[in-house]
Amino acid sequence: AYEQYQDRVEANFPEAVFEVLDISKGIWPQGKKFDLVISSEVLEHVSGWCAAVKNLTLMSNCYLLITVPSGKIHNIDRLVGHLRHYGLAELKQELERNNFRVVLHRNWGMPFHSLYKFLINSLDYKKTYAHFGVGHYGFFKKLLSHILYLLFYLNDMLPLGSQIFVLAKKNVGR
Numbered sequence: 001a002y003e004q005y006q007d008r009v010e011a012n013f014p015e016a017v018f019e020v021l022d023i024s025k026g027i028w029p030q031g032k033k034f035d036l037v038i039s040s041e042v043l044e045h046v047s048g049w050c051a052a053v054k055n056l057t058l059m060s061n062c063y064l065l066i067t068v069p070s071g072k073i074h075n076i077d078r079l080v081g082h083l084r085h086y087g088l089a090e091l092k093q094e095l096e097r098n099n100f101r102v103v104l105h106r107n108w109g110m111p112f113h114s115l116y117k118f119l120i121n122s123l124d125y126k127k128t129y130a131h132f133g134v135g136h137y138g139f140f141k142k143l144l145s146h147i148l149y150l151l152f153y154l155n156d157m158l159p160l161g162s163q164i165f166v167l168a169k170k171n172v173g174r
Contacts, residue, residue: 024048027055036063043068044082050094057098057170064100064168066091070107071162074117076125080133091166100168109161112151117162 002009002020010018019028023039024046037060039052046052056064068086069077077085092102109117120128132141155161 023055024052025055027059031058033059033061035061036065038065040065040067041069043086044077044084047083049084053091053094054098057095057100057168060100060170062170064095064170066164066166066168068164069162070164074121074125076117076120076129079125079129085162086164088164088166091164095166095168099171101171102166103169104165104167106159106165107161108159108163108165109155110158111155112148113155113163114161116148 002018006018010016021028023042025048028034037056039056043049043052043066053066056066068091069082070085070087073082073085088105088107092105095102132144137145
């Protein structure tokens with residue numbers, strides 16, 4: 001998918017370096033490491049998730065931030081390529097196997113993200129995706145997107161929901 005937007009992305013971020021890689025099969029070229037590695041809404045799409053977590057930890061000098069969905073895999077999730085959802089315990093266990101410890105974790109999504117997921121799956125999820133998942137965004141699509149964007153900020157009031165945020169730190173001296 002990156003190739004589709006490559007010219008626009010690189011034009012907007014001319015100082016950045018972009019790499020396309022299968023995170024379950026490799027790491028950044030020449031073994032380059034970073035102080036913070038972020039994997040946001042990626043692992044649910046990867047069949048070899050344990051290998052992906054290992055590779056993410058290999059690219060980090062210090063911190064790893066992971067966001068993933070938890071709970072039930074809905075029809076819309078399958079449609080957009082989700083292979084699995086996670087529990088905090090299994091993420092912690094995999095990070096510990098790779099010499100990282102969870103220093104912060106939080107669930108997110110209640111009430112508006114959860115309501116949004118419920119409504120999409122209660123309606124015709126294929127039609128909803130066809131209408132909002134691809135194509136041009138006119139005024140009304142943009143307006144609805146901005147409203148959802150603002151409502152999702154209200155989810156920060158409650159540490160509940162089906163999204164998991166995990167900040168892990170590399171164990172030093174082991």
